Amino acid sequence: MIIRTKNGTAMSANGLTLLDFLGARKEVAGVQKVNGEVVLIASVPFHLTEGNEENKSFPWTFSTFDLDRFGERIDPQGWDFSKFMKNPVIEWSHRFDIPAIGKAEMLSVDDEGLHGVIVFNDKSFDPFGWSIGERVKAGVIRAGSVGFRVLEIEIPSKEDSKDGTSLIFRRQELLEFSICNVPANPFALAKRNEELGMRNEKVDVDVNFWDCLIPGEIAQ
Numbered sequence: 001m002i003i004r005t006k007n008g009t010a011m012s013a014n015g016l017t018l019l020d021f022l023g024a025r026k027e028v029a030g031v032q033k034v035n036g037e038v039v040l041i042a043s044v045p046f047h048l049t050e051g052n053e054e055n056k057s058f059p060w061t062f063s064t065f066d067l068d069r070f071g072e073r074i075d076p077q078g079w080d081f082s083k084f085m086k087n088p089v090i091e092w093s094h095r096f097d098i099p100a101i102g103k104a105e106m107l108s109v110d111d112e113g114l115h116g117v118i119v120f121n122d123k124s125f126d127p128f129g130w131s132i133g134e135r136v137k138a139g140v141i142r143a144g145s146v147g148f149r150v151l152e153i154e155i156p157s158k159e160d161s162k163d164g165t166s167l168i169f170r171r172q173e174l175l176e177f178s179i180c181n182v183p184a185n186p187f188a189l190a191k192r193n194e195e196l197g198m199r200n201e202k203v204d205v206d207v208n209f210w211d212c213l214i215p216g217e218i219a220q
Contacts, residue, residue: 031154041147056120056133064113071166076113081174091178101129143180149173
């Protein structure tokens, strides 16, 4: 998990460090409201279905309830994206200092996760954003991650944490979604729509994602 503080500094954090930033009581199991103003960046497994080549739009699953490599889950029913839809930016690698490479449309939530459609910028005014869309179309880039503000968390009981879950984000506000080169979750999936008869592919990643994101800003 990456923590982005108010002054823009980004740092990687394990579960204990994250709970300190959130102002949570580590010794108490159950749902807690968050005291700190913390923005998190989390890569999650996603499913990409066949896109529309004409306008470079791609149905995308932004987030799921899957367990990530840090033992955390994001509750799909806890997403608040009402403010995000007023400025639905798609960014490159969580870079706030460069223009958005596209926009999000048609966000919705179900039991499987948070879903939407990504429309990449046109080549006529944004060659870079357009080129990212071309890479996605070609299957060169398959990863994305959410940037969100935490509102409520749940610390699982000893019994509920037997599957490896150490923390569940129960309510969170979506701030942005980014396309990136390497996802944090080693079970990140990129799939074509099975109903279209396309071949499913699984991508297993075993690299340090945080060393690749926001170069020069992450404090280890």
